[in-house]
Amino acid sequence: MSDEPAVENARKDFIREIIDEDLASGKHEGTVTRFPPEPNGYLHIGHAKSICLNFGIAQEYGGRCHLRFDDTNPTKEDTEYVDSIKEDVRWLGFDWGDNLYFASDYFEQIYEWAVHLIKEGKAYVDDQNAEQIREARGNLQEPGTDSPFRDRSVEENLDLFQRMKDGEFGDGEKVLRARIDMAHANMNLRDPVLYRIAHAHHHRTGDAWCIYPMYDFAHGQSDALEHITHSLCTLEFEHHRPLYDWFLDNLPVPSRPRQIEFSRLNLNYTVMSKRKLLQLVQENHVSGWDDPRMPTISGIRRRGYPAEAIRDFCKTVGITKFKGTNDIGLLENAVRQVLNKTANRYMAVLDPIKVTVTNYPEDQVEEMEAMINPEDPDAGMRKVPFCRDLYIEREDFMEDAPKKFFRLSVDKEVRFRCAYWLKCNEVIKDESGEVVELLCTYDPETRGGENPPDGRKVKGTIHWVSARHAVDAEVRVYDRLFSDEDPEGGEGSFLDNMNPDSLHLVENAKLEPCLADVGVGECVQFERLGYFAVDPDTTADRKVFNRTVPLRDSWAKKQKK
RNA sequence: AACUCCGUGGUGUAACGGUAGCACAACAGGUUUUGGUCCUGUUUGUCAAGGUUCGAAUCCUUGCGGAGUUGCCA
Numbered sequence: 001m002s003d004e005p006a007v008e009n010a011r012k013d014f015i016r017e018i019i020d021e022d023l024a025s026g027k028h029e030g031t032v033t034r035f036p037p038e039p040n041g042y043l044h045i046g047h048a049k050s051i052c053l054n055f056g057i058a059q060e061y062g063g064r065c066h067l068r069f070d071d072t073n074p075t076k077e078d079t080e081y082v083d084s085i086k087e088d089v090r091w092l093g094f095d096w097g098d099n100l101y102f103a104s105d106y107f108e109q110i111y112e113w114a115v116h117l118i119k120e121g122k123a124y125v126d127d128q129n130a131e132q133i134r135e136a137r138g139n140l141q142e143p144g145t146d147s148p149f150r151d152r153s154v155e156e157n158l159d160l161f162q163r164m165k166d167g168e169f170g171d172g173e174k175v176l177r178a179r180i181d182m183a184h185a186n187m188n189l190r191d192p193v194l195y196r197i198a199h200a201h202h203h204r205t206g207d208a209w210c211i212y213p214m215y216d217f218a219h220g221q222s223d224a225l226e227h228i229t230h231s232l233c234t235l236e237f238e239h240h241r242p243l244y245d246w247f248l249d250n251l252p253v254p255s256r257p258r259q260i261e262f263s264r265l266n267l268n269y270t271v272m273s274k275r276k277l278l279q280l281v282q283e284n285h286v287s288g289w290d291d292p293r294m295p296t297i298s299g300i301r302r303r304g305y306p307a308e309a310i311r312d313f314c315k316t317v318g319i320t321k322f323k324g325t326n327d328i329g330l331l332e333n334a335v336r337q338v339l340n341k342t343a344n345r346y347m348a349v350l351d352p353i354k355v356t357v358t359n360y361p362e363d364q365v366e367e368m369e370a371m372i373n374p375e376d377p378d379a380g381m382r383k384v385p386f387c388r389d390l391y392i393e394r395e396d397f398m399e400d401a402p403k404k405f406f407r408l409s410v411d412k413e414v415r416f417r418c419a420y421w422l423k424c425n426e427v428i429k430d431e432s433g434e435v436v437e438l439l440c441t442y443d444p445e446t447r448g449g450e451n452p453p454d455g456r457k458v459k460g461t462i463h464w465v466s467a468r469h470a471v472d473a474e475v476r477v478y479d480r481l482f483s484d485e486d487p488e489g490g491e492g493s494f495l496d497n498m499n500p501d502s503l504h505l506v507e508n509a510k511l512e513p514c515l516a517d518v519g520v521g522e523c524v525q526f527e528r529l530g531y532f533a534v535d536p537d538t539t540a541d542r543k544v545f546n547r548t549v550p551l552r553d554s555w556a557k558k559q560k561k
Numbered sequence: 562a563a564c565u566c567c568g569u570g571g572u573g574u575a576a577c578g579g580u581a582g583c584a585c586a587a588c589a590g591g592u593u594u595u596g597g598u599c600c601u602g603u604u605u606g607u608c609a610a611g612g613u614u615c616g617a618a619u620c621c622u623u624g625c626g627g628a629g630u631u632g633c634c635a
Contacts, residue, residue, distance in 0.1 A: 185564045196633035215635045528595045555596040
């Protein structure tokens, strides 16, 4: 309720302003949008922007948003992708209801419209091959030249097109082209191809067709058939709009959609093109489409990013025609913001050093009380066992500590979160000089981590785990996949810019026992470290965690300087 | 000058002729049993030049810069 005025006053992007105008002027009575993926790959965060836009508008305006698969190219498409796309849209929190469509459902109608154009003298069958057509198209400086087949009679065109459909010709032998203007400044209007021959099995229509419409000849008409009011797409389609409109002008379509283009999402340290993502998968640079380092929806889901954070992120990047690059930090910030409110806190040690509390009774174990989430008191409390044998993070101990190091050091005292204050008295090293154990003493007057009565102060609080009760787990610590801000820039392949340390595998992390009960997919905070999600690779006897995103770390930042 | 589109702090995004604001980042401080969270403050911007106007990021002109377009992909 309280955020209603905020929604009301929310600044609208130029597309929503256009919709407002169209509603105000009576041009449309409602708003119908569509999300039109081609089922030839997995959805990525860039698609999320389009999904949030299209479905978001439908929600805000009480309209509807169709999920339509743009499946006009049978050689590249597959039902595997259809299924993953549906799952991803649903996971993002959107619902297309009964409005699930396929461009291939319209093949018959689109074919009839092609015949219509032929009858009007606005389309012709061209016998030229692909190379000849390319050469005759001219270039950006020079006009194209008419095809020698451009002036065939309507009857001949009708006959030839029928025979194309009947399978009399091989792939590439003939195409159907619109008869527009071979000298047009916009290449898309230089007699664009409408239909090509492809003796290929289609994932839905099977072998019913051997001719398939091109995107341009299918998309706008599909929009019109579905009574889409606003057809939102990315900037690359801007100079296709005149063609989009040409078909609507020259065909007896049942409605008049309007195409509006906006800038696609670009993120630094990320590649977004389907081709490159496919390459990463096929060449095994990642473990699959859902590798947690991938910008795919399935990847970021597995990584632990909440859908809400993706939606928030899409809201903050906004919709414009300006082709900019967003900072990946903005996404990570959205993730932290959601997780800070929702993630349960636990303690886990990724790189353990043993700590022995020499003055703590050998046989004693105490159940320390700890908040599950300080940001959400309703989450309640949990119990964490404390005893003489503990682990702490190697990073939290330093022998020659600088003044600003607030953690454990020799003769220094620090708070063990929710437990006691401990002082390190002695360091035990192995032959190579590596620290293997710390001998510490605890102060019984600091139980629960409370301040002692004598008024002593301590600057730091560190996390720990009982060595006797710890649960072992695998933790996959991810970093960005590319070390270069613009992986696709520069001379060589984008693969040259891959971050060699994008995955750091921790085989034997030590977890507090409560963590044994966390289910697959759940994302928790390992205190002082970051957010971690339980990976599906988890088995009955071994948990696997993915690091979703680290906590902000002003100490690390200070150290770098 | 083939055509089309786009230029607001470091990044992204508002301001629709009337105080250039917000988020992220950065920096400084406060709070804190997470060097987290939270709070406060600071730095940094209208591509340029003309014009219209009492008044221009906004309208006009010119220039400059960037992107896209020559698939039987979408």
